[in-house]
Amino acid sequence: MGAFQTGPAPGGRPLRLLQAVPSKVYNRLIVRYPYQTDRDYAFIYHEAANRLASTYTGEPIDDTILIPFLMLYRQAFELKLKNFIRYLAGIRRRYYEPANSELDPRTIDKKLLSNKFGHNLAKLLNELLKHYESLDLPEGFPESVKKLVWMMHDADNHGTAFRYAGQMPESQDSADFPDLVEMLDTEFQLLSAGEDWIDAIYSAAPDPEDFY
Secondary structure, three states, rough: HHOOOOOOOOOOOOOOHOOOOOOOOHHOOOOOOOOOOHHHHHHHHHHHHHHHHOOOOOHHHHHHHHHHHHHHHHHHHHHHHHHHHHHHHHHHHOOOOOOOOOHHHHHHHHHOOOOOOOOHHHHHHHHHHHHHHOOOOOOOOOHHHHHHHHHHHHHHOOOOOOOOOOOOOOOOOOOOOOHHHHHHHHHHHHHHHHHHHHHHHOOOOOHHHEEE
């Protein structure tokens, strides 16, 4: 799936922020790896959200982790959707529409980075569904994932409501936190499994060049 991930290779100097505190003992080491893709970052945010959730003890102080937790999950879903779009566009380009300039990786990236899409989960979901449905796959896109993405969009439609105060309703909301964690994790895993399922289908397909 990484074959369809695009973007410029990182360059420039190493991060001074990390160089300021070099590790001298292996069990205190933490590493930033170059060339990580949005797919990798989606996994990272998902993992970080679940690790944060694991600190929950049911005490009032735990209210402080809710907004960071939601921000991490929202970012994980956004990057997963963007990577899935790139992947599906790549499948369409390779197997069905090699001459379609709209499926060029640079065109797709430009669209995903544009103000039209930005951090808008609803628009990203609709773009993903357009590519998904064009492949005429044997199973439809999971309805539960659609519902969850729409709920997240409703809570934060610009990608900043979990980062800056004053952008959500003036209501005091509550939830069963373990159930919230399970719901978000289940739908993220289902979205990831969908990408893996399509990859398995096309991994068994003959290469288009074999017909020429």
